[in-house]
Structure formats: C-alpha cells, structure tokens
Amino acid sequence: MPAKSSPYQPLLLRILHGLTGLSVVLAILTAYWTYDTYDGRWLSIGLPAFKEIEGIHGTFGLYALLIFPAFVIYALRRGQQRLLQPDSLGKLTQVGRPVWWYSLHRLANTVSILALTFALFSGKMMDETWLPRGELNHAWYYAHLISWVVMVFCIALHLLMSAKVGGSPLLLSMLSWRFRAKDNPSLWRSHISNWWSNIKPVSIQHWFSKVLSLSNGYRVLEAIVLGSIIAAWIIPLFK
Known part of the structure; x- marks a missing residue:
C-alpha cells in the first residue's frame, strides 16, 4: 500500500524521533560489542575485545534516556493517531485487510x-562493575540482554510496518x-511557554484521576513510561 503523495511529519517529531532512534541504534550496536567482549555465551561473532566499549554503550544509553521522555510526551500528546487506538485490537482480527496493517503498525x-x-530501566539497574569482574549471572543483566533482543525485534517490525503502510515516501x-510555517522552530519557545502555563494543580489532579481510574490508556502509558524513567534515576542512588 504505497503512499500516493509524500506525507508530512511535524518537525519536532522528526527531530525527537531521529535523536532517539540514532541513540538507540548506536546503543544496540555497542551493546552487542559489549556482550561479545565480556560474555559471548550465545551468538558470539568474535569481535575484537575492547574493554572501553561498555562505557561507550552506557553513554549512548544515557543519551537515549535523556531524549526519550520528551519523545514520549510528544508521541502520547500530539502523536496519538500513530499509536494503538481503542478499536485497534478488534481490527487486528481482520487479517490481511488494510485496516489490519495500519493497526499492526500502531501496535508496533x-x-x-x-x-x-x-531496556533503559534494566540498564540503569545494572552495576558497571559486573561485566569487568565476570559477574554474568545477575538477574538485571539477563533482563537487559532480553530487553535489547526485544528492542531489535521491535525496530525491525516498526520499519517493516512503516514501509508496508506508507512505502518509501513515509520512510523518507x-x-x-x-517544515511548514506552523512548525517553525522560532515558535517553539512560545508553544512551550503556553503549554507550561497551562499546567495547573487542577490539570495535574485531572491527569492523576485519569491514570488511577484507567479511563485514558494514553495517560496510563505515559505514567508507566515516565514513572519508570524517574525510578531509573532514583533507585540506583540507594544501591
């Protein structure tokens, strides 16, 4: 189902998506090199041992951790149409039809x-001294390995579904x-200022009520992601 015309993506989405994606891809590549250097029990390809690679991997992971919250807030606030919709799961039963591919894309x-x-949370739960000391049986290390395998699968599915529903125009x-006039970076400061001024105690209370009542799936997902990121920063302080 190739797109007939070139779709337009908001500039801020492209920037946040691009920075997050680049950080994640580099983190995945350095994660495998780290694994191959210190572990290599499964699917080792014999990369050159490079002891500093763990620190490089951690740096790219940190970049992703810093950029990801902004991307999540944008995706869940302005990009909801690209995520699962209330009727998406029902449409996933219509296998092979166009609506099935679009729903699968949103699911991905x-x-x-x-x-x-x-992946980011499990990485923060690890101790940077484990691998150099040969401590390979920690639960959080296994969780982090699994998380990156899942992440590779998700990226592949995301790209495949994007190509399927939008073709090369969507990818490009x-x-x-x-960018359009409304997306001019010179306007971002005023947009952010207006958004911040609208965050009031009553708005925060309304947000919490939606989360606790599970009445809005996007707010629940937002709470899970942002809560996990905050916890990823706080928990290591008490180790």
Missing part, C-alpha cells in the same frame, strides 16, 4: 515505546528537513 509503535522503557518523510 506502541510496543516499541514499552520495549525501550524496559522522517528524513526530510522541510
């Missing part, structure tokens, strides 16, 4: 957010630098 996008959350639209 949503699962990718959760997978990256798990994420790399374009053109």
Whole structure:
C-alpha cells in the first residue's frame, strides 16, 4: 500500500524521533560489542575485545534516556493517531485487510515505546562493575540482554510496518528537513511557554484521576513510561 503523495511529519517529531532512534541504534550496536567482549555465551561473532566499549554503550544509553521522555510526551500528546487506538485490537482480527496493517503498525509503535522503557530501566539497574569482574549471572543483566533482543525485534517490525503502510515516501518523510510555517522552530519557545502555563494543580489532579481510574490508556502509558524513567534515576542512588 504505497503512499500516493509524500506525507508530512511535524518537525519536532522528526527531530525527537531521529535523536532517539540514532541513540538507540548506536546503543544496540555497542551493546552487542559489549556482550561479545565480556560474555559471548550465545551468538558470539568474535569481535575484537575492547574493554572501553561498555562505557561507550552506557553513554549512548544515557543519551537515549535523556531524549526519550520528551519523545514520549510528544508521541502520547500530539502523536496519538500513530499509536494503538481503542478499536485497534478488534481490527487486528481482520487479517490481511488494510485496516489490519495500519493497526499492526500502531501496535508496533506502541510496543516499541514499552520495549525501550524496559531496556533503559534494566540498564540503569545494572552495576558497571559486573561485566569487568565476570559477574554474568545477575538477574538485571539477563533482563537487559532480553530487553535489547526485544528492542531489535521491535525496530525491525516498526520499519517493516512503516514501509508496508506508507512505502518509501513515509520512510523518507522522517528524513526530510522541510517544515511548514506552523512548525517553525522560532515558535517553539512560545508553544512551550503556553503549554507550561497551562499546567495547573487542577490539570495535574485531572491527569492523576485519569491514570488511577484507567479511563485514558494514553495517560496510563505515559505514567508507566515516565514513572519508570524517574525510578531509573532514583533507585540506583540507594544501591
């Protein structure tokens, strides 16, 4: 189902998506090199031993951890149409029809957010001294290995579904630098200022009520992701 015309992606989405994606891909590549250097019990390809690679992997993981919250907030606030919809699960029963592919694409996008959350959280739960000391049997190390395998699968599914529902125009639209007048970066400061001024105690209370009542899936997902990221920063302080 190739797109007949080139779709337009908001500039801020492209920037946040691009920075997050680049950080994640580099983290995955260095994660495997780290694994091959210190572990290599499964699927080792004999990369050169490079002791500093763990620190490089951690740096790219940190970049992703810093950028990801902004991307999640944007995706769940302005990009909800690209994520699972209330009727998406029902449409997944219509196998092979166009609506099935679009629903599968939204599912891949949503699962990718959760997978990256798990990868970043499990990485922060690890101790950087484990691998150099040969301590390979920690639960959080295994969880982190699994998280990156899942992340690779999610990225592959995300790209395949994007190509299926939008073809090359959709993929290339994420790399374009053109933007419309409303997306001009000179307007971002005022947009952020207006958004911040609208965050009031009553709004926060309303947000919590939606989370606790499970009445809005996007707010629940937002709470899970942002709560996990906050916990990833706080928990290591008490180790």
